[in-house]
Amino acid sequence: MPPRLNETMRSRFVRDDATDEEIEHEAATVGPLAASVRELVDAVIRTEVDEAEIEDVRRQVDALTARLRAKGLEGSYGARLSSTGRVRNWGNAVIGVRNALAPPLEIVRDSERITCDFTLGAAYEGPPGLVHGGVSALILDQALGEAAAAGGRPGMTGTLTLRYCEATPLGRLRVEAEIDRVEGVKTFARGRILACREDGSDPTVTVEAEGVFILPRWAREKPEHPAATVDAI
Amino acid sequence: MPPRLNETMRSRFVRDDATDEEIEHEAATVGPLAASVRELVDAVIRTEVDEAEIEDVRRQVDALTARLRAKGLEGSYGARLSSTGRVRNWGNAVIGVRNALAPPLEIVRDSERITCDFTLGAAYEGPPGLVHGGVSALILDQALGEAAAAGGRPGMTGTLTLRYCEATPLGRLRVEAEIDRVEGVKTFARGRILACREDGSDPTVTVEAEGVFILPRWAREKPEHPAATVDAI
Numbered sequence: 001m002p003p004r005l006n007e008t009m010r011s012r013f014v015r016d017d018a019t020d021e022e023i024e025h026e027a028a029t030v031g032p033l034a035a036s037v038r039e040l041v042d043a044v045i046r047t048e049v050d051e052a053e054i055e056d057v058r059r060q061v062d063a064l065t066a067r068l069r070a071k072g073l074e075g076s077y078g079a080r081l082s083s084t085g086r087v088r089n090w091g092n093a094v095i096g097v098r099n100a101l102a103p104p105l106e107i108v109r110d111s112e113r114i115t116c117d118f119t120l121g122a123a124y125e126g127p128p129g130l131v132h133g134g135v136s137a138l139i140l141d142q143a144l145g146e147a148a149a150a151g152g153r154p155g156m157t158g159t160l161t162l163r164y165c166e167a168t169p170l171g172r173l174r175v176e177a178e179i180d181r182v183e184g185v186k187t188f189a190r191g192r193i194l195a196c197r198e199d200g201s202d203p204t205v206t207v208e209a210e211g212v213f214i215l216p217r218w219a220r221e222k223p224e225h226p227a228a229t230v231d232a233i
Numbered sequence: 234m235p236p237r238l239n240e241t242m243r244s245r246f247v248r249d250d251a252t253d254e255e256i257e258h259e260a261a262t263v264g265p266l267a268a269s270v271r272e273l274v275d276a277v278i279r280t281e282v283d284e285a286e287i288e289d290v291r292r293q294v295d296a297l298t299a300r301l302r303a304k305g306l307e308g309s310y311g312a313r314l315s316s317t318g319r320v321r322n323w324g325n326a327v328i329g330v331r332n333a334l335a336p337p338l339e340i341v342r343d344s345e346r347i348t349c350d351f352t353l354g355a356a357y358e359g360p361p362g363l364v365h366g367g368v369s370a371l372i373l374d375q376a377l378g379e380a381a382a383a384g385g386r387p388g389m390t391g392t393l394t395l396r397y398c399e400a401t402p403l404g405r406l407r408v409e410a411e412i413d414r415v416e417g418v419k420t421f422a423r424g425r426i427l428a429c430r431e432d433g434s435d436p437t438v439t440v441e442a443e444g445v446f447i448l449p450r451w452a453r454e455k456p457e458h459p460a461a462t463v464d465a466i
Contacts, residue, residue, distance in 0.1 A: 033288075035329065041334060043301035044301060044334055045310050045323070046300040046305040046309075046324075047304065049301055049305070054263060059234075059295050060293070061266070062269050064290050065272045067432070069276050071280070072281050075279075075355070076355035076361070077352070077355060079318045079382060091279075092358060092359060093356065099356055100274045100356075100431070124334075125309045125324045125329075127389065128309070129311060133373065133390035134326065134371030134373070137395075140367070143368055156400070159395060159397065160366065160394070164389065164390050165390055179305065190331055
């Protein structure tokens with residue numbers, strides 16, 4: 001791990017004294033705004049209103065952006081760690097509650113595996129009507145990393161291999177992942193995306209993934225570090 | 234390739250009679266709206282304005298979404314093919330001009346390789362201050378597929394393997410890709426992401442990728458199909 005990486009990470013891994021109540025209150029305020037922007041993103045892709053309307057909406061969007069920018073962070077959101085051990089990586093591109101790009105995945109974790117049911121709409125398209133192959137990779141990278149962390153083995157992605165078994169339709173999907181094995185600082189995780197069928201038949205695997213996650217140096221040096229605090233790496 | 238896939242693709246691969254002038258005009262109208270929404274996405278992640286302001290902005294966003302939804306497509310954007318051979322896959326998650334989730338990449342294609350300089354901000358974050366590993370995978374899947382298509386060998390992703398050499402900082406980046414070799418219906422492509430350094434030194438490779446892209450049946454059956462029409466698969 002190059003020194004620059006640790007410096008960058010540490011500079012954005014902020015401890016604060018937010019209470020659980022404050023965290024939940026903020027999530028309940030900004031989460032719905034991100035959800036509304038997610039709908040706006042979808043509407044821009046699919047709209048067929050006339051040019052004058054589009055131009056007026058654009059001006060209004062710019063005005064709203066200016067209002068939000070009246071007070072804000074200089075850089076990216078990073079990750080905050082509260083005194084009660086809760087991590088907020090709310091800018092995360094897959095699970096970030098503030099991030100309209102994130103579906104966002106609400107991952108169910110246990111010590112053996114993680115699962116998540118989610119839906120991908122028009123904004124995640126690659127081939128017509130299908131999930132972009134790279135979006136499947138994005139989801140699986142997060143899922144495998146979460147599985148490693150859920151097993152107490154957080155890490156940076158070292159390698160990731162994806163096998164596309166069949167096309168993934170836009171719509172209702174599931175992702176599953178678990179740890180395969182551990183070798184020193186390397187955690188081998190595997191997972192898959194399944195497509196839910198409209199006819200109610202069993203979901204079928206569309207993409208399979210294997211990944212190696214490397215335990216970062218600071219986690220090796222501080223084995224007592226609670227697992228909850230390292231989800232965000 | 235399962236029959237269902239081809240049916241899905243064909244149902245959304247629409248030929249229309251849009252002229253080049255009409256296409257450029259539409260891109261010049263809707264592209265800036267998507268760009269404005271991209272800024273809004275970023276502002277939502279980074280804002281620190283108070284709760285009342287966030288709730289009011291959310292209501293205004295919902296009103297704008299309703300205006301855009303007054304007339305629109307029922308499903309995803311898919312891909313349109315004009316009579317002059319131009320493809321609009323404008324919902325695409327990486328290059329779609331209508332898609333605020335897409336950076337969007339403006340890819341420079343020649344027959345040997347593709348390149349693209351781009352910038353990733355707060356919405357593409359994984360570890361604090363760094364590009365999400367899955368976002369790098371998303372970018373590289375598109376880039377390798379574009380390289381295959383640029384060489385006249387479009388295809389669906391079969392496998393994709395990523396090697397993370399070092400952390401990718403948010404900021405100015407470059408992606409490059411080219412065809413490695415062709416074996417029957419399989420095209421082997423490879424590529425990499427490079428991080429541009431603030432001190433002006435040479436960009437360094439942060440992620441490497443190899444992928445296999447499978448020539449779809451319809452492209453095998455119609456070898457005279459112009460390459461320009463198949464970028465969108």
